[in-house]
Amino acid sequence: MIPALPLRIDVLRGARLADGTPVDVRLDGPVVAAIEPAGALDGEPGQALDLDGFVLLTAGAEPHAHLDKALTFDVIAPPLGDLPSAIAAFHTYAITSDEHDIADRARRTLARMLANGITAVRSHVNFSPGPDPLAGFRALQRVRAEFAGLVDLQLVTLPADDTVDEVHEEAFELGADLVGGAPHLWPDPIAATDRLLDLAERVGVGADLHADESLDGPITLGRFAERARAWSLPRSAGHCVRLGMLPEDELADLVDAIRDADIGIIGLPITNLYLQGWDAPVATPRGITALRALIDAGVRVAAGADNVRDPFNPLGRCDPLETAMLLVTAAHLTPAEALHLVGDGARDVLGLPPAGPRVGAVADLLAVRAESATEAIAFASADRYVLHEGRLVAASVLEQRVAAPAREAVLTATEPGAA
Numbered sequence: 001m002i003p004a005l006p007l008r009i010d011v012l013r014g015a016r017l018a019d020g021t022p023v024d025v026r027l028d029g030p031v032v033a034a035i036e037p038a039g040a041l042d043g044e045p046g047q048a049l050d051l052d053g054f055v056l057l058t059a060g061a062e063p064h065a066h067l068d069k070a071l072t073f074d075v076i077a078p079p080l081g082d083l084p085s086a087i088a089a090f091h092t093y094a095i096t097s098d099e100h101d102i103a104d105r106a107r108r109t110l111a112r113m114l115a116n117g118i119t120a121v122r123s124h125v126n127f128s129p130g131p132d133p134l135a136g137f138r139a140l141q142r143v144r145a146e147f148a149g150l151v152d153l154q155l156v157t158l159p160a161d162d163t164v165d166e167v168h169e170e171a172f173e174l175g176a177d178l179v180g181g182a183p184h185l186w187p188d189p190i191a192a193t194d195r196l197l198d199l200a201e202r203v204g205v206g207a208d209l210h211a212d213e214s215l216d217g218p219i220t221l222g223r224f225a226e227r228a229r230a231w232s233l234p235r236s237a238g239h240c241v242r243l244g245m246l247p248e249d250e251l252a253d254l255v256d257a258i259r260d261a262d263i264g265i266i267g268l269p270i271t272n273l274y275l276q277g278w279d280a281p282v283a284t285p286r287g288i289t290a291l292r293a294l295i296d297a298g299v300r301v302a303a304g305a306d307n308v309r310d311p312f313n314p315l316g317r318c319d320p321l322e323t324a325m326l327l328v329t330a331a332h333l334t335p336a337e338a339l340h341l342v343g344d345g346a347r348d349v350l351g352l353p354p355a356g357p358r359v360g361a362v363a364d365l366l367a368v369r370a371e372s373a374t375e376a377i378a379f380a381s382a383d384r385y386v387l388h389e390g391r392l393v394a395a396s397v398l399e400q401r402v403a404a405p406a407r408e409a410v411l412t413a414t415e416p417g418a419a
């Protein structure tokens, strides 16, 4: 039986940490106050949650979403294809979309993310190509207010090359947090990078750019790094697909520049696996940024899903464990690294305080039914509890029955299926 939510929790009993240690956890309001051996807090007063059979992780953070585009795939019914075709398909739809439609889809997507354990989201927001360019910002601002206390939502502008600076700046009056944009898609990528970073400096907000999202196109990250070296403003870049295609020596120089400028890099496996490589029917490149080189160089790295069920990605579960799975299989990270990128690492790149099952951290937690952290990624059980700042904000209880197989099946060589 799931209680009414949200519900303040004082004690978590019998959870397993990612390293396998069984523990009890005491919360003090929004903060983890103590972690003790399992059973130590048995008599502890307060509201308890029994997590026997669950692995306790830092809650997921989605560092790069497009809530204004989400859940449009079935309506648009675009042909499957690459980034330019997805942009074109969405543009046609966006002309007719309004604030109500955007808010509705954003709300449903955010609720699904929360159910799966995501308590912080950074969404990029388009300037609508129709008569109301700021509709997306008003919609997302409203949804952010509705989800206050459940999900931390950050908004990043995503202008087109013909979005005038005056309109772009108005988005910050409507609650946008960071300057974004995809300068690699504009006619002069370096000048576009400068224009966006100039605006970020003028408004004083920092930047999170869509960077170099192609296998063989221009490289803007070097310019971003050059400019951001002297910044104290927040700075990060998503996609960075081009890095994954560079020869090692060229990559090493760029990775060093990114680290020295302290730009957080956000890898987006599911969407870039889908959007990239359509021209290469054999030996298809993966289109994921150079995560191993970035991690080894000490760059702050996060990972997310990017689009969900829209022309840019027809699929997507709104699940940090789906992204973690792809980081292991398609980007060859260890399971521990993968969980870091969708949890602690993502929070770090988003500028959020540390969270997770450690004393003094914010009690943003995800409990998943699993025997181990790697099994949590593998099976991604729907059985989950999600806490945001010490309150239970989502719970999913799975009821599953499987017919019992016969104890001793006797097969002879003549029966079908016999080995």
Ligand SMILES: [Zn+2]
Pocket: 064, 065, 066, 124, 210, 238, 306, 307
């Ligand atoms: Zn994006």
